[in-house]
Every structure is written in structure tokens, then in C-alpha cells.
Amino acid sequence: MSPNYDVVILGCGEAGIFAAYELTHLHPGLKVLALDQGQDIYHRSCPIVAGKVKECIHCPVCHTMCGFGGAGAFSDGKFNFTTQFGGWLTDFIEPKEVMDLIDYVDSINVAHGATTQCFSTATPEAKALERRALAYDLHLLQARCKHLGTENNLRILTNIYEGLRDKLEFRFNTEVTHIAQADGGYRLTTASGEEISCRYLIAAPGRSGAEWFSNQCKELGLELLNNQVDIGVRVELPASVFEHITDVVYESKLVYRTKQYGDQVRTFCMNPYGHVVAENVEGINTVNGHSYADPALRSENTNFALLVSNRFTKPFNEPYRYGKHVASLSNMLAGGVLVQRFGDLVGGRRTNEHRMSKSFVRPTLTAAVPGDLSLTLPKRQLDNIIEMIYQLDKIAPGTANYDTLLYGAEVKFYSARLQLSAELETALPGFFAAGDGAGVTRGLAQAGASGVQAARAVVRRMG
Template sequence: MSPTYDVAIIGAGTAGIYAGYELIRRNPGIKVVILEKGSDIYHRSCPIVTGQVKECIQCKVCATMSGFGGAGAFSDGKYNFTTEFGGWLTDFMPQDRVMDLIYYVDSVNMRFGATDQVYSTETPEARALEKRALENDLHLLQAKVKHLGTEKNLMILKNLYEDIKDKMEFRFQTPVEEIRKTGEGYDLALENGKTVSCRYLIAAPGRSGAEWFAGRCEALGLDLINNQVDIGVRVELPAKIFEHITDVVYESKLIYRTKQYGDLVRTFCMNPYGHVVTENVDGINTVNGHSYSDAALRSENTNFALLVSNRFTKPFDQPYRYGKHIASLSNMLGGGVLVQRFGDLLKGVRTNEHRLSKSFTRPTLNATPGDLSLALPKRHLDNIVEMIYALDKIAPGTANYDTLLYGAEVKFYSSRLELTEELETRLPNMFAIGDGAGITRGLAQAGASGVHVARIISGRLERDA
């Protein structure tokens, strides 16, 4: 019996969406199904965001992390035009091809409402920032970036969903349990007891499905390469401290090598006038940040992550579990995310409600005041403190007593499969894309990976027609 679908896509995050979009654009009438454990874009609702509860209640499926648009749906929508960060697609194809794909995805975004405003790194002001950073042993990664904004990011996704929802089949709230290789393709065993058969399979599980996908790959006999895990804190301070930087490049990605340990620390996901938020990763509360393009929705603060990269050598091979364990310690201590004033951390005292109430920096997240030194390893905290003092040289005020540190922030880099240049696994016609496959880290390259695989499959369909 022939497979029911020409192509099945696991996951409706950025990678899966753009794979589906490109497939139906190039192959009208093709039978495509997207299987997603979360809800559609209209029914993704976090009880914290809607004001029903103040703390995470451990929903079975986290609406912030899963559903149409994936973890990126409620991000602040930074779209970076670069191969220097945001993924590793250049491991599989030339840089110019990756950039062509990134610009193509941007053109699709613009069709559905994305801004045409770009923050350039080629201006004299941006070059002056780079020079000042270098003078203080900080390295500013240069890239053009668009800030879509959390609310406009959702608008783009809604417009995209309306355009494609009747051209392919979506099955929401439909987790996949197992992947089985068959003679003509693949069978996907669903949690509801049903089975979906397909000729081509695209796995785009996203960050929330990374651990699940690793288990399915092991069951299929596919080798995995462990990627790094980044652990740190989210910094929140008055927006004025970084205005001279964010007004020029919007997001400054700064890297510093600590003198004490020689470890790399970097800023990540900078949100001018933004809000600190929580994320649920497999039942563990971690911290993140958002920023709106609408001035009426902005705060008076800027937030960004400070992350320490960790790569482990044998025999240890579980960086994902290590990161979850660190985050779970802060959850154990505070029932969720912890927050501590920088000055309290230096003095070795716990931030409590009284001390926090005296802070000149008002928190945008209702986190538990506590002591990060009880949750994060000493080496990580030493690195973070040294980085804060380095940043203080180019953004005076970063090391203020009332700068707020939220923890833990953990960026999981999914185990990567051994893939071909086509992003195909060792099993024929099974592809892996996006953040959950460990090859991208952000909206731009995730979307690019989906378009790339869709074009590969389209070529094979045309060849076999």
C-alpha cells in the first residue's frame, strides 16, 4: 500500500513551517501533513501571560514553547542576517547559499508583514562601538538584524498560517511517539493510537522536542553528536545604560574570554526596553527575555543573557541533562526562577523581598528573591561576575549594585545527527532540520534549513514524476 502522505513534518516551529511553505509552493497538490504536539497560533495561551496564575503550573504541553511557530513565536523576533552565529548550516553548504536562503526567508516574512527596517553594522557608529569593545578585550560580533517585535512576530505567523492552513494538513495536539522505517517510507505512531504513513519524513522537533528526538534517533540506530550547553543568568538593568549601544546595533553580541579560567562568556538575546519571562523546558523553569516593537508595550529596562559555554569530554556525554539539572536547582530553591541583585551576590548575601523592594531597578518578572550561588557552579558565577565588570567598561552602570540577575538561563544545543549536505540522515528520505536537530539556533537559519530540505525533496519528486 502506498504511503498516505508524500511528506510528513514533525513539528510546526519555524523550520517545519518553512519546509511546508516551500513544499506546497513548488509542488501544488502535494499531500503534506504537519504533526504538532502544541496548539495552533490562535489557541496558544500561557496561564501566566493571561494573568490566571503568577507561577508556572507545569502544563502538560507548554504553550510558550510548543505550537504553531514553536519557541520563536513568543520571542522578540530578532532576525539575524549572518552565518557567524545562529546555527551551523555552513557545515553542510557554502556560506553564500546559506545567506541566499536567509534572505529568501526574510522575503517571505515581509510578504506576511515583517518590517523592512534593518539595523546595520556598517555604520561609523557601529564601527566605533566595535573599536571601543576591542579596547576593553570584548569582541563585538557584527551582523545586520531586524527586530520584528513579539507582537508583530505573532502577526506574521498568523498571516502565514492563514495562507497555508488549507493547502496542507495540520494536526495539532498530536504528539508523535515513535518513528518506524518501512519499505516505502516511514510510519509515525501517534500518542492517540493512530498511525501516519509518509514517503518523505522531515523531523523538525524544535528545542522542546530535542530530548524526545534524540531518543527516537537512538532507537533507529542513528548516531548522535553531543553539542554544547550554555548556562548563565539573565541580566536586567535600566535601558539607559545600554542605549548608546542598542540605539546603534539593537542587539550587541559580545564575547569575552575570562582571565581567571580562560572560558568564553557571551551576551545573548538582548532586549531593549524589554521584559524578562519564564520558559518551561521539559518541566523545568528557565528564564528568557522578550521585547515589543510597540513603544506603548515597552518597559524602562533592558535585559540580556550572560552565558558560559560548556563542552564536555568523554566519558561524560549528557550535556542536555546537565543543563536541566542546574536549572532544576534554582527551581528547587525558589519554586521557579530566582532573582538576585548583583551587589548582594558580591557580598554573599541572599536577596530577599525587603532588599529587592529597595532596588532602583524594578524587576519585570515576578521571580523569587534568592541566592544564585546555591544553584549555579562557582566557576560559572566567577565568569559571569568578571564579564559584568568587563561590560561596565563600555556600558558604565552594568556593575551597579541594583543590577538584577535571574537564573538559571540555559540554552540547550540539541544532539546533532550525522547528516549529509542535503540534511538527510543515514536513513533515505528522512531529514532533520532546525534547532531540535542541533544544526540551527535562531529564526533565520531554522527557516533556511526548512526551505533547503523542501527544495531537495521537490527536486526528487520532480525527478520521479
């Protein structure tokens, strides 16, 4: 029996979208289906953001993470031109080639309305900042960065969707439950029991589909490597504390090795004048942040994550489950995201409603419940975070203020990493994997690049 489709793209996040774009542009005659368990770009609406509920009601499919645009749709779109962070594509592809792919993804974004303005790393101010940080053993990883802005990001995605929708078939609200090899290709089973076959499969299920995808890969006999899990908090403080840094390098990644444990802690996802948000990862509430490009939509605060990377060695092989357990403790105590003032944390006091009402820093995530992070985060991670906050205070005085807010838990899950070729093909011929779900990326730029790489390989095979 001939397959229904030449190519099926599983997941319409950044990786899936750019795979779809490349396939339809290089080979317009291909029969391509792109599937997602979430909604199209017009019908994604989180009930909290829509003001219908105050707390996460654990929708069966999370509108924030799933649907056209994937996890990045409501992000503020910090697009980093680097191979230093945001993924591990250079483990498979030459660095120069990865950079070319990132530039290519950017050019498509620009063609759909993205800004051409970049934050440069080559300015004397950026160099001076790097030197100053180094004096305190803080290592500033810099990358040319674009800030697309939450509102613009959605507009760009909408433009891309409109450009693609008559060039391939999209199916939303369609969860794939099973992947099997069949007749020289692959057969996907959906939650409604439908069977779809294809010659080539590009799987890009992102973080939201990571656990399920790992299990599918194991069933198919594919080898997976353990990836790390990053656990920490989201810090929120007055924007003026970090202004001298965020005005110079929008997305500053400061890395520090703690004296107490020798562990690496890093700042991540810096959101000047931004908003802290809750995120639902497979039923667990974690925390994240974003910021708007439009000054009218800004807050008075800056937020960023402080993350401790945890790599586990044999026999433990479930970092994903470990991260979920840690995050679920804050959910158990707070019913969702927990928030604590830094001064209360180091003073061994729980932050309660009364203490929070006295805080000079007003939380932008009002649904967060005041509590005690020391009851939820493992001691090692918490000690590392406290040491990092004091270190950051040396280059950004005010970071260790009493009223600096810490939201928990922020957990960054990275999917188990698949063994892939330079074309991002698994050990099974014609089965390609891209993006965060394959454990090879963790950011928009490299996720998009991986989708393009897989699509080009498919087109080469199709002749």
C-alpha cells in the same frame, strides 16, 4: 501498502513552517501533513501570560514553546542575517547558500507583513563601538538584524498560517511518540495510538522535542554528536545603561574570554526596553526575555543573557541532562525563577523580599523569587559571569551597579547534532532533519533556512 502522505513535517516551529511553505509552493500537488503537539496560532495561551496563575503550572504541553510558530512565536523576532551565530548550517551548506536561504526566508516574512527596516552594521557608530569594545578585550559580533517585535511576530505567523492552511493538512494537539522505518518510508505513532505513514519525513521538533528526538534517532541507529550547553543568567538593568549600544546595534553579541578560566562568556538575546519571562523546558523553569516594537508596550529596562558555553568530552555525553540539573536547582530553591541583585551576589548575601523592595531596578518578571544564585550555579560559571559583568561595565558603565538584577538560571540547550548531508538528509534515505531539534540551528533565521533546504531536497526527489 502506499503511505498516507508524501511528506510529513514533524513540528510546526520556524523550520517546519518554512518547510511547509516551500513544499506547497514548489509542488502544490503534494500530500503534506504538518503535525505539532501544541495548538494552532489562535489557541496558544500561557496561563501565566493570561493572568490565570502566577507561577508555571507545568502544563503537559507548554503553550510558550509549542504549537504553530514553535518556540519563536512569542519571541520579539530578532532576525539575524548572518552565519556567524544562530546555528551551524555552514557545517553542511556553503555560507553563500545559507545567506541566500536566510534572505529568502526574510522575503517570505516581508510578504506576510514583516518590516523592511534593518539595523545595519556598516555605520561609523557601529564600527566605533566595535573598536571601543575591543580595547577591553570584548569582541563585538555584528550582524544585520531586523527587530520584528513580539506583537508583529505573531501577526506575521498568523498571516503565514492563514496562507498555508488550505494548502496542506495541519494537525495540532498531536504528539508523535515513535518514529520507525516502514515500506520505503516512515511510520509515525502518535500519543493516541494512531499510525501515520509517509514517503519523506522532515523532522523539526525544536528544543522542546530535542531529548525525545535524540532517543528516537539512537533507536534508528543514527549517529549523534554531543553539542554544547550554555548556562548563565539573564541580566536586567535600566535601559539607559545600554542605550548607546542598543541604539546602534540592536542585537549586540559581545564575546569575552575570562582571565580566570579562559572560558568564553557572551551576551545573548538583547532586549532593549524589554521584559524578562519564564520559560518551561520539559518541566524545568528557565528564564528568557523579549521586547515589543511598539514604544507603548516597552518597559524601562533592558535585559540580556550572559551565557557560558560548556563542551564536555568523553566519557560524559549528556550535556542536556547536565543543563537541566543546574536549572532545576533554582527551581528547587525558588519554586521557579530566582532573582538576585548583583551587589548582594558579590557581597555573599541572599537577596530577600526586603532587600529587593529597596532596589532601584524594578524586576519585569514579578513572579521571580529573590534568592541566592551562588547556591544554584556552579562556581566556575558564576565566576565567569561576575568577571564578564565587570568587563561590560567598562563599555556600559552601570552594568556592575548594586541593583543590576540577575535571574537564574538561563540555560540554552542544544540538541545533540545529527550527521546530515548538504541537503539535511540523515543517513536514512528520505529522512530529513531541520532546525534546533536536529542540533544544527539556534535561531529563527537559520531554522527557517534549514526548513527550506530540506523541503527543496524533497521536491527534487519527487521530480
